[in-house]
Amino acid sequence: MSGIFEFKQCVTIIKATGKKSRNLREFRDALAIVSEGSIFHHTYQYLLKGHILEYTNDFSHWAGESLEEGALAEQLSNIDPYDFSDIETLRKELLQVVDDYLVGFPEPRDAMPGDEFFFNETITLVFQAGVRVRNLGEFLMAIKYVDVSALYYHFFDARRRFEGKSNDFSQWFDEEMGKKDLAEKLRFIDPFMHSLEGIRGRIAAAVEEALRQDMESSEAVT
Amino acid sequence: MIDAYKGISPKGDLVLLRKFGKVFGNRVFLHVNSTREGGGVAEILQRMTPILKGLEINARWEVIKGDVEFFSITKKIHNALQGNEEHFTKQMWTHHFEVNRMNAEKLDLEADAVLIHDPQPAPLINFRKKGTWIWRCHIDVSNPRLDVWNSLKEYCSRYDTAVFSVARFARSMRIDEFIIPPSIDPVSEKNRELSPEEISETAKKFNIPFDRPILLQVSRFDRFKDPIGVIKAYHMVKKYNDCILILAGSPATDDPEGEAVVAEVREYAADDPDVFILLLPAFSDKDINALQRMATVVLQKSLKEGFGLTVSEAMWKEKPVLGGAVGGIPLQIMHGVTGFLVHSPEGAAFRVRQLLNNPDMAKRMGERGKEYVRNNFLITRQVRDYLSIWYAAEHKGSSVLKL
Numbered sequence: 001m002s003g004i005f006e007f008k009q010c011v012t013i014i015k016a017t018g019k020k021s022r023n024l025r026e027f028r029d030a031l032a033i034v035s036e037g038s039i040f041h042h043t044y045q046y047l048l049k050g051h052i053l054e055y056t057n058d059f060s061h062w063a064g065e066s067l068e069e070g071a072l073a074e075q076l077s078n079i080d081p082y083d084f085s086d087i088e089t090l091r092k093e094l095l096q097v098v099d100d101y102l103v104g105f106p107e108p109r110d111a112m113p114g115d116e117f118f119f120n121e122t123i124t125l126v127f128q129a130g131v132r133v134r135n136l137g138e139f140l141m142a143i144k145y146v147d148v149s150a151l152y153y154h155f156f157d158a159r160r161r162f163e164g165k166s167n168d169f170s171q172w173f174d175e176e177m178g179k180k181d182l183a184e185k186l187r188f189i190d191p192f193m194h195s196l197e198g199i200r201g202r203i204a205a206a207v208e209e210a211l212r213q214d215m216e217s218s219e220a221v222t
Numbered sequence: 223m224i225d226a227y228k229g230i231s232p233k234g235d236l237v238l239l240r241k242f243g244k245v246f247g248n249r250v251f252l253h254v255n256s257t258r259e260g261g262g263v264a265e266i267l268q269r270m271t272p273i274l275k276g277l278e279i280n281a282r283w284e285v286i287k288g289d290v291e292f293f294s295i296t297k298k299i300h301n302a303l304q305g306n307e308e309h310f311t312k313q314m315w316t317h318h319f320e321v322n323r324m325n326a327e328k329l330d331l332e333a334d335a336v337l338i339h340d341p342q343p344a345p346l347i348n349f350r351k352k353g354t355w356i357w358r359c360h361i362d363v364s365n366p367r368l369d370v371w372n373s374l375k376e377y378c379s380r381y382d383t384a385v386f387s388v389a390r391f392a393r394s395m396r397i398d399e400f401i402i403p404p405s406i407d408p409v410s411e412k413n414r415e416l417s418p419e420e421i422s423e424t425a426k427k428f429n430i431p432f433d434r435p436i437l438l439q440v441s442r443f444d445r446f447k448d449p450i451g452v453i454k455a456y457h458m459v460k461k462y463n464d465c466i467l468i469l470a471g472s473p474a475t476d477d478p479e480g481e482a483v484v485a486e487v488r489e490y491a492a493d494d495p496d497v498f499i500l501l502l503p504a505f506s507d508k509d510i511n512a513l514q515r516m517a518t519v520v521l522q523k524s525l526k527e528g529f530g531l532t533v534s535e536a537m538w539k540e541k542p543v544l545g546g547a548v549g550g551i552p553l554q555i556m557h558g559v560t561g562f563l564v565h566s567p568e569g570a571a572f573r574v575r576q577l578l579n580n581p582d583m584a585k586r587m588g589e590r591g592k593e594y595v596r597n598n599f600l601i602t603r604q605v606r607d608y609l610s611i612w613y614a615a616e617h618k619g620s621s622v623l624k625l
Contacts, residue, residue: 009237014401015399016399125238126624129234
């Protein structure tokens with residue numbers, strides 16, 4: 001139980017793929033061939049933007065805001081990328097949703113010039129934030145002040161490493177701190193319904209509550 | 223120098239910049255452009271070079287020299303890349319190259335990373351000695367005259383990497399292309415904190431009263447900035463809310479229509495004492511800062527725009543901003559979160575009324591806007607991105623890099 005948690009954070013640099021789509025048919029064709037890195041960027045990394053409107057990825061955002069195809073935007077928003085074991089399976093699901101929509105609406109409108117969908121990728125740089133913690137108290141202090149990109153890296157990006165079922169914080173609470181309940185509580189925070197700051201607040205509240213319970217139980221013993 | 227941004231820029235950016243300082247310490251990072259003063263590129267280089275030096279990176283900034291003919295050609299290239307019809311001859315391209323060849327003989331181009339800004343010095347790539355060469359395009363080249371673009375591309379595609387400000391400004395080439403938006407400097411004269419006395423001083427200078435809400439648009443007097451549309455919106459607002467309007471900017475000296483636009487604006491304002499048309503001389507940064515800080519709502523109702531950094535400037539001062547949904551403005555204004563995107567004078571008027579009647583909403587938007595700029599549009603982020611590209615170019619092959 002002496003494991004140290006070392007916070008890491010990341011920055012992403014956007015790289016253009018040169019592919020763009022004016023309407024849903026062009027989008028569908030591009031989606032079928034763009035790199036896995038591009039799909040990763042437009043879905044998983046959407047949450048790095050830090051603002052949650054009614055969309056959960058760039059594709060649904062474009063469908064809703066630029067094409068004004070509300071129903072399609074809702075369907076695309078409902079896709080949880082962490083449900084898929086790899087990007088190719090996620091790509092198939094995205095294509096299926098677009099194909100089904102095109103059956104009902106076979107003549108999609110064009111986006112305004114300049115408002116086309118531009119497929120991008122990213123280069124991600126990961127580095128140590130210079131913050132190390134040894135217990136829940138130190139963790140609580142740190143989580144309140146670390147950069148939001150550390151939250152993204154440990155809470156969102158980590159989900160890919162645990163097949164959508166966990167995150168770095170829960171793993172540490174569970175395996176190093178012996179806090180299974182706390183670990184589980186964090187696993188059940190809906191990643192798509194909060195901004196990164198919202199996630200920070202929820203994690204801090206859960207840890208604070210765990211600390212309070214620890215203190216109460218130790219007082220009861222003494 | 224980097225300490226000046228402590229407590230202002232995101233901590234993570236400063237941590238990474240210091241790490242880059244250790245990685246690239248004493249290595250040479252050369253910037254080349256075509257002017258030492260005037261224009262956004264020179265302004266950003268003036269601020270960026272000391273930051274890089276503060277990181278112990280050997281930053282150098284060289285400026286190419288050219289004759290009148292050279293700059294007349296590069297102006298035409300600039301216009302043609304933005305879609306204007308221009309006539310080019312083979313001799314003009316030869317002169318463009320020859321001037322760059324002469325500069326290459328005089329300039330020290332030996333560096334570990336070389337960032338060439340805009341089309342004027344683009345042919346310098348032919349005189350590359352070593353290092354990573356990056357072409358930085360600050361212009362919207364989404365709809366260029368293709369003959370001109372194809373000639374320039376001969377040079378650009380020889381670089382290791384190209385950088386554009388917005389994804390839709392980029393052209394497809396066979397090299398890596400990155401998207402790096404421009405930025406504002408939070409400690410510069412235009413954006414630093416001002417005391418109430420400094421703000422009052424500017425208000426006094428222009429006889430601006432503080433007794434009513436202030437609507438402000440800062441931009442040069444150019445039809446694409448739609449100053450008439452802003453006055454129309456103000457007239458619509460005025461029926462419901464007493465307010466004053468300030469249109470501040472300088473006439474576009476390189477635009478023969480500049481004076482005509484100012485005359486049109488004056489005529490349309492029709493001596494309304496509550497409309498202030500301020501023609502500001504160059505280097506009015508502190509006054510612009512003060513005007514933005516005294517405003518209740520800031521507009522950037524452009525019909526066509528490059529990036530529109532005045533939006534970030536106003537957001538940094540915690541102002542709700544209404545902007546036309548063009549150029550880089552939608553990247554800065556998150557509709558309904560940090561301001562509103564509008565498409566007509568009617569839309570602008572409606573949103574101004576909403577903000578004037580909901581000060582809590584205006585305050586919330588202003589606060590969010592400042593945080594959004596802090597995380598996305600400060601100069602430290604731009605320096606970080608340039609260094610990241612340099613690092614990525616030296617570690618090709620992976621999309622995840624660990625420092």
